[in-house]
Amino acid sequence: MEVQVMQDILGKNDRIAAENQALFADKKIFVLNLMGSPGSGKTTLLERTMAALKDELHMAVIEGDLFTTKDADRIAKYAVPVMQINTSGGCHLDAPMVQEVLSQLVLDRLDLLIVENVGNLVCPAEFNIGEDAKGVVLSITEGDDKPMKYPLVFKESSIVLLNKVDILPYTNFDMAAAREDIHTLHPDVKLVEVSCVQDTGLKDWYDWLRAKVRAKKG
Amino acid sequence: MHEMAVAEGILDIALDYAAKNQAEKIGKIGLRLGEMAGVETESLEFCFESLVKGTIAEGAELALHRMPLVGRCRKCGHETHIEHYNFICPACGKGALDIISGRELQVEYLEVD
Ligand SMILES: Nc1nc2c(ncn2[C@@H]2O[C@H](COP(=O)(O)OP(=O)(O)O)[C@@H](O)[C@H]2O)c(=O)[nH]1
Ligand SMILES: [Mg+2]
Ligand SMILES: [Zn+2]
Numbered sequence: 001m002e003v004q005v006m007q008d009i010l011g012k013n014d015r016i017a018a019e020n021q022a023l024f025a026d027k028k029i030f031v032l033n034l035m036g037s038p039g040s041g042k043t044t045l046l047e048r049t050m051a052a053l054k055d056e057l058h059m060a061v062i063e064g065d066l067f068t069t070k071d072a073d074r075i076a077k078y079a080v081p082v083m084q085i086n087t088s089g090g091c092h093l094d095a096p097m098v099q100e101v102l103s104q105l106v107l108d109r110l111d112l113l114i115v116e117n118v119g120n121l122v123c124p125a126e127f128n129i130g131e132d133a134k135g136v137v138l139s140i141t142e143g144d145d146k147p148m149k150y151p152l153v154f155k156e157s158s159i160v161l162l163n164k165v166d167i168l169p170y171t172n173f174d175m176a177a178a179r180e181d182i183h184t185l186h187p188d189v190k191l192v193e194v195s196c197v198q199d200t201g202l203k204d205w206y207d208w209l210r211a212k213v214r215a216k217k218g
Numbered sequence: 219m220h221e222m223a224v225a226e227g228i229l230d231i232a233l234d235y236a237a238k239n240q241a242e243k244i245g246k247i248g249l250r251l252g253e254m255a256g257v258e259t260e261s262l263e264f265c266f267e268s269l270v271k272g273t274i275a276e277g278a279e280l281a282l283h284r285m286p287l288v289g290r291c292r293k294c295g296h297e298t299h300i301e302h303y304n305f306i307c308p309a310c311g312k313g314a315l316d317i318i319s320g321r322e323l324q325v326e327y328l329e330v331d
Pocket of ligand 3: 291292293294295296307308309310311312313
């Protein structure tokens with residue numbers, strides 16, 4: 001006997017993501033799901049961001065990590081609320097994991113919540129967590145071929161941060177080719193070149209966050 | 219390796235629909251899989267096989283119905299198969315192509331006894 005089904009395989013995750021999204025809408029919090037390879041500089045970017053915007057915005061961070069609290073400890077130094085999710089080997093965060101820690105965060109006064117996903121260019125892009133936007137950090141040392149090798153994460157992201165431009169002179173990374181590939185994949189994506197250690201290019205990123213937070217406040 | 223999570227999603231849905239139809243055995247599961255669904259099918263089959271052991275879906279075949287990646291131009295409305303992940307409209311050369319098919323990840327049907 002044949003039984004008609006027509007159900008989204010990730011439908012259960014999507015339903016919880018919608019619940020998270022409704023909560024963020026109610027509290028008017030802009031939520032960014034930040035993705036990228038291990039070592040691309042996600043946590044360093046967040047450290048910079050917390051230092052630069054903490055007098056201006058009420059921020060919180062959720063740190064996704066396989067086993068450790070190392071990244072959360074780095075963020076906590078900035079006196080910003082930070083929640084840790086350990087996936088115990090899981091390669092991505094999903095909506096139920098985020099929902100579980102949300103109950104322990106004081107959301108009432110928040111403007112901006114950034115979720116650092118598990119370091120991985122593949123899996124996190126498949127799982128909505130209820131975010132307003134996704135972002136990806138790609139570092140120069142990963143190579144300029146990565147956008148076309150991992151198209152989904154670049155397609156899903158509203159902003160791409162090309163990090164570690166300070167070491168461009170020491171690599172064969174072709175910036176023009178990388179920009180061209182990212183533009184082809186996602187013509188209206190926001191693309192910023194930054195160095196988190198030399199503190200360059202970050203103003204564009206802060207302005208993007210400010211505009212998103214303002215839009216969410218309505 | 220999110221294919222394990224995908225395999226779990228498939229099994230959940232299949233067991234649910236099998237129970238609703240008083241089925242005792244699931245022989246085949248029809249999947250709709252977009253070209254840009256981001257699922258590695260070999261790894262999905264491997265995960266699924268190990269997951270279904272001891273359930274009524276043990277030995278079930280995954281039948282894949284692949285959906286091409288198709289976009290529609292925001293500027294001129296042209297519809298086209300997207301080649302090499304190039305999302306710039308080949309007709310007008312300006313507009314961005316919005317995906318209208320190719321991201322599907324669904325269970326279409328089951329064959330049960
Ligand atoms: N040269 C250089 N190194 C950076 C930059 N940003 C981060 N790093 C370094 O890259 C390494 C990984 O950074 P981290 O923020 O932990 O990456 P994550 O795994 O994506 O969170 C650390 O040693 C950082 O100091 C940058 O702009 N330039
Ligand atoms: Mg990190
Ligand atoms: Zn066009």
